[in-house]
Amino acid sequence: MKTITLLLISIMPLQALAQTTAYVGTYTQGDSSSEGIYVVPMDKAGGLGTPVLAASLENPSFVAIHPQRPLLYAVSEIGSGGPESIGIAAFSIGPDGKLTKLNERSTGGAAACHVTVDPSGRCVGVANYTGGSCVLFPILEDGSLGEVGSFLQHNGHSGENARRQEAPHAHSINFNQDGTQAFVADLGKDQILLYDVDPASGTMKPSQQAFLQLPPGGGPRHFCFHPDFEIAFSNLELTSQVALLHYDREQRTLKLGQVLDTIPESAKGQGNSTAECLVHPAGKFLYVSNRGHNSLAMFSINAAEKTFQSLGNTPSEGEIPRGFGITADGRWLVVGNQKTGNVVSMSIDQQTGKLTPAGRKLPIDAAVNVRFYLP
DSSP states (O other): OOOHHHHHHTTSOOOOOOSOEEEEEEOOSTTOOOOEEEEEEBOTTSOBOOOEEEEEOSOOOOEEEOSSSSEEEEEOOOSOOOTTOOOEEEEEEOTTSOEEEEEEEOOSSSOEEEEEEOTTSSEEEEEETTTTEEEEEEBOTTSOBOSOSEEEEOOOOOOSSTTTOSSOOEEEEEEOTTSSEEEEEETTTTEEEEEEEETTTTEEEEEEEEEEEOOTTOOEEEEEEOTTSSEEEEEETTTTEEEEEEEETTTTEEEEEEEEESSOGGGTTSSOEEEEEEEOTTSSEEEEEEETTTEEEEEEEETTTTEEEEEEEEEOSSSSEEEEEEOTTSSEEEEEETTTTEEEEEEEOTTTOOEEEOSOOEEOTTEEEEEEEOO
């Protein structure tokens, strides 16, 4: 979707940041008119302001914000990758929300698709989808990325889905509560791989439990922890399901729990696939985006019993919802709809978890990922 609006707003100044702002990662290739990462001011009523081009970058499909400092890291998801290809870039966040590039690095594999900063803010993890690998970088004093600390190539594949699981496909990397363990969802292997991490050096090695096997053909894509770090969730892209995982913080192990559908039974077999999963900051709700069904699945969580149940679905207000973000106060969810090129803010009912569209559909072409920054 081509929009003259984006061409105009990309050169407009943004007022100094004094409120929550959303950074939106996009696809820039193909027929997209997007040019990189966009910054969007958000008011207390959930209204989204005019998007501004914060930094030009090729296919910055996923971004991550440093937990303590004004820094942003973005992948550059390109199909081919090698020693000289750029897969990750580091940026400082300016007072106006614009991004200044600090440096860039190769991730050593093709299609870097997910990036996360560890909770201590000392290293950055990246998953390479096509390359089927994961990599850690130490964060230097100025916020730039150091040389590769660890690169781990995944091997083998599930093969249950011949078209999508013909090889390993690392799709996300996330950390435990203190950044000393990483969890890599590999769609091609039907596994969550576990790694012990030294955040200071940006190095990692397989944990004693090297992996958790998930249902055959499910294709784990993303992974998120509950705030108490005793349970986690992984959405299964290929079967439109989400799995609850039990985490033993002392033993540093994962165990499979409930697996629930993210779409109604009547909608199955109609080209749906899940994209993102996130737990509400209060730990009471879980959300999963459905591409094809074009909805957000809602779940209530019983943390004491370590169970969850479906609350149904709400339309994403666009086609092919990809990533979304939840504000730190838990009041708003903002989702990017890739195909229709729009970003939508939804209010979250704090008692029921239900979602309600809060305002206009903001045009950002090929929107893929949303993350929030509060100065």
